[in-house]
């Protein structure tokens with residue numbers, strides 16, 4: 001599971017959040033992109049969003065459903081995602097469905113999978129962090145999944161939010177290391 005790599009484990013939970021962490025150059029962005037391509041783009045019933053403030057995944061922009069990079073646009077996208085999360089959570093609760101499942105005909109909603117490249121930089125902003133935190137509190141019920149790329153697993157990497165950190169770390173955690181010289 002460690003090492004500079006772009007292979008992947010196959011025993012991960014597709015609906016849980018993913019965290020990729022490691023120092024600069026350890027391959028975490030490449031691995032996150034591989035997961036995004038194989039778990040989202042190759043699977044029916046998944047809508048793929050990429051938030052990419054420093055263009056780490058710019059080559060994906062035409063393949064995904066929504067690609068945003070400027071911070072103003074990122075703020076709008078997170079506000080939209082939060083509104084969507086509320087309306088989905090209400091709808092799903094109204095249908096008496098306990099948890100979201102991809103392909104459930106009763107709600108017929110896609111999973112929204114949101115990859116945030118350089119998530120530590122995105123979440124550092126208090127308002128952005130709060131928006132992601134609110135979505136995360138409802139994400140399991142609303143069919144939202146996050147894939148976060150961060151330097152390490154410290155609280156600071158998650159906008160100092162224990163909610164974001166613990167939700168993320170409870171999902172699939174992928175450590176990347178530079179190959180030893």
Ligand SMILES: Nc1ncnc2c1ncn2[C@@H]1O[C@H](COP(=O)(O)OP(=O)(O)O)[C@@H](O)[C@H]1O
Nearest residue numbers: 004005006022023024025026027028029030031
């Ligand atoms: N498994 C791998 N084998 C060889 N090179 C890799 C591998 N994964 C990533 N790289 C290369 O290493 C560099 C850093 O990868 P990147 O995913 O940007 O790392 P990080 O996001 O951790 O800084 C890139 O040039 C990338 O193409």
Ligand SMILES: [Mg+2]
Nearest residue numbers: 028029056118
């Ligand atoms: Mg990177």
